[in-house]
Amino acid sequence: MxxxxxxxxxxxxxxxxxxxxxxxxxxxxxxxxxxxxxxxxxxxxxxxxxxxxxxxxxxxxxxxxxxxxxxxxxxxxxxxxxxxxxxxxxxxxxxxxxxxxxxxxxxxxxxxxxxxxxxxxxxxxxxxxxxxxxxMPLSLLTAWHMLVGRARVRPGQKVLIQAGASGVGSLAIQVAKLHGAEVAVTASTERKRERCMELGADHAWTYEEAKTEVRSWTQKRGVDIVMDHVGEATWKQSVRALARGGTLVTCGATTGHQANIDLRVLFFKQLNLLGSTMGTMDEMQEAWAAVTTGAIRxxxxxxxxxxxxxxxxxxxxxxxxxxxxxxxxxx
Ligand SMILES: [Zn+2]
Structure with a gap:
C-alpha cells in the first residue's frame, strides 16, 4: 500500500x-x-x-x-x-x-x-x-483537558482565550461556553475576531485592546482563567489579566518559551500556573460526545x-x- x-x-x-x-x-x-x-x-x-x-x-x-x-x-x-x-x-x-x-x-x-x-x-x-x-480530535482533546481537566472551568467564570481563532482556540471557545463560562478572546484581525464571535465568544479584542478591555469587563477584578498557547509574546499580558486566585493554563509556546514572573505577584495574588498537554482517553470520549450532539463544531x-x-x-x-x-x- x-x-x-x-x-x-x-x-x-x-x-x-x-x-x-x-x-x-x-x-x-x-x-x-x-x-x-x-x-x-x-x-x-x-x-x-x-x-x-x-x-x-x-x-x-x-x-x-x-x-x-x-x-x-x-x-x-x-x-x-x-x-x-x-x-x-x-x-x-x-x-x-x-x-x-x-x-x-x-x-x-x-x-x-x-x-x-x-x-x-x-x-x-x-x-x-x-x-x-x-x-478535531487532537486540538479538541488539548482544549478540553486545558479548560475542564486542568483549569476546572465553572459556570459564570470569566475566561480569556489568547489567539482565539487558532485550531485550539476556536474549540476552546466552544468548550468554555458549553461549561457555562463567559468568554473573551484576543485575535489579530477583524476576520478572525468575527469568526470567534460566530463560535460563541462574548467579546473579541485585539491584543492591544485586551489590556484595557479586560479591566472594564471584570470591573477591575481580572479574569478567572487565561488560556494561552502563544508563549512569550502574550505571557506578561496573560499574567496581568488574572484575578486574585486566577488560573493561567498553557499548552504551547509558538512565539518563544522563555517566560518570567514576579514571584510576589504569584504568591500575593495566589495565582495558579498550569501546564497542559494532550489529555486522557476518557476526556477524549467526553469531548467527542459533545461533537456527536453538535455542541462543538x-x-x-x-x-x-x-x-x-x-x-x-x-x-x-x-x-x-x-x-x-x-x-x-x-x-
Ligand atoms: Zn500507562
Missing part, C-alpha cells in the same frame, strides 16, 4: 509517498481504510524536527485520522493520543501522564496512508461528516487531496489559513 513517510527532517520535500507492505491486524486490532486526515501544527514540528526532541524516524505523519473499518464497514475516528492502558497511572485514568503515552503521527506511525492497523481501544464512532471529524478552511500534502504544509506554515486543513484520501 501507499503511505507518506518522513525519512529525515527538512522542508515539505521530505514528505515522500512510498510503497510498503500491507498492514495486517493482529488480535484486538482492526484495519481502517483511511478517508480523511486533519493537519495540526504538530505535523510541521514533526517534519522539521525539534531541538532535543527526537522523533522515531522513519515516521508516517498524521494525527487526526478518520476512516472506515474493514471488518464492519463502520466509519470511525481514531484517538490521537493514548496511554499504555496497563500501568498504574493508566488504570487510574491519567493516560496523559503515562510514561508510555503516545501521539499518533508523532511518537508512533500516523494515518497519512491508504490504511492503518489500530488497536480496538483507539476507535471512536464518527457520526458527523468525516472531513469535519478529522479536523470545527472550523475547516480547506479540504485538499492527500497527494498535495507538501503544499498543505507550506500553507500551514504561512499562517494564511482561517481554520483547519483536512487531507482527503487519493493515494
Amino acid at each position: 501507499k503511505t507518506y513517510r518522513i525519512d529525515q527532517h527538512g522542508g515539505p520535500e521530505v514528505l515522500r509517498i512510498v510503497d510498503v507492505e500491507e498492514p495486517i491486524p493482529g488480535p484486538d486490532e482492526v484495519l481502517v481504510n483511511v478517508t480523511h486526515v486533519g493537519l495540526n501544527h504538530l505535523d510541521v514540528w514533526v517534519r522539521r524536527g525539534v531541538d532535543s526532541h527526537p522523533f522515531p524516524l522513519p515516521l508516517v505523519p498524521g494525527s487526526d485520522v478518520v476512516g472506515i473499518r474493514e471488518d464492519t464497514g463502520d466509519r470511525v475516528a481514531l484517538h490521537p493520543g493514548f496511554g499504555c492502558l496497563k500501568c498504574e497511572i493508566c488504570k487510574h485514568g491519567r493516560h496523559d501522564l503515562c510514561r508510555h503515552y503516545q501521539i499518533r503521527g508523532e511518537s508512533i506511525n500516523g494515518g497519512m496512508a491508504q490504511r492503518v492497523v489500530v488497536p480496538k481501544t483507539h476507535l471512536m464512532p464518527c457520526p458527523i461528516e468525516p472531513a469535519k471529524a478529522a479536523a 470545527p472550523v475547516v478552511d480547506k479540504i485538499m487531496p492527500m497527494t498535495e500534502l507538501a503544499k498543505a504544509h507550506t500553507m500551514l506554515e504561512s499562517r494564511a489559513l482561517a481554520g483547519k486543513v483536512v487531507m482527503e484520501q487519493n493515494l
